[in-house]
Amino acid sequence: MVDVVTLGETMVLFQPSSQGKITDSQYFLKTIGGAESNVALALARLNHSVRWISKLGKDPFGQLILKTLQAEGVATDYVMTDADHPTAVFFKEARPLRDPAVYYYRKHSAASQLKPTDFNDDWLAEARHLHVTGITPALSHDAFLLVEKTMQRARELGLTVSFDPNIRFKLWSKQEAKEKLLKLLPYSTIFLPGEDELRFLFSEVESIDQIIDQIHSQGVDLVVIKKGTEGSKASLKGKIIEKPAFKVDHVVDSVGAGDAYSAGLLHELLKADLHSINLEQLESALVTANTMGAYATQFQGDWEGAPTEEELNDLLGKEVLIDR
């Protein structure tokens, strides 16, 4: 049984080793990053069985991505290779008192060639849940169609589906983002937007509660709104729960915190049937998600700040790790 299947682009990530500016740095740390694989890696660290699907170039960067995911226990059995297009790379630059800036080199990448005819029902065989984000559909129209098809098939096959809009305005126009993300929304059972993303997608609707009602009316059971330092607010078919953020004094790197949050939420929800989530379970899922999101901000890198199950239980006060 596979707990979670994810589909999306993963890139090689370079960041100045000194946290300095790209223009001034001679040395760069090399790792990988991709919203969907960040979630997969975090879930694998929490002992879930996870499959990641994508297309990689036939190059050392593609090999590095595969090696990293496999070493962390993520299944890569359906990853495709495109010898004519490269694996994408991106650079991240820390900005004092701001979130980091990222510079993408992903146009015409192997993953941007993902297309609906790549879809294979076997991707979802024996799987419980599909997690996708709004980054993959931004890569190309064909990639959008593939995400749509995968979500649609997942629902037909009885999987639950989580969808994080993860809006990246560097990848598409505001109009296209809004149109396509709203088209994908009804295929999800769990929607995971940030508060600003929710306001962007439903700019004509006045209050958050009205927006939530509209989303539920499209067949989405659970809406979880990530509010950063204010914690999170969730609506399970109209029943609202809010949980405060896990306090952090200093943020090292905020990129990937949302993915760690999603993984924390799924980790708790996967403990029971995702088709019949109850409020008690949702409450602990929000606490775990807030904790995972906060923990991830304490590490440089998009996924390296994912805790093991023992570390998470220690943070949640369920288990005490012996330090010395």
Ligand code: KDG
């Ligand atoms: O959510 C974090 C991601 O944004 C990052 O890991 C890289 O997938 C990525 C992207 O497209 O920005």
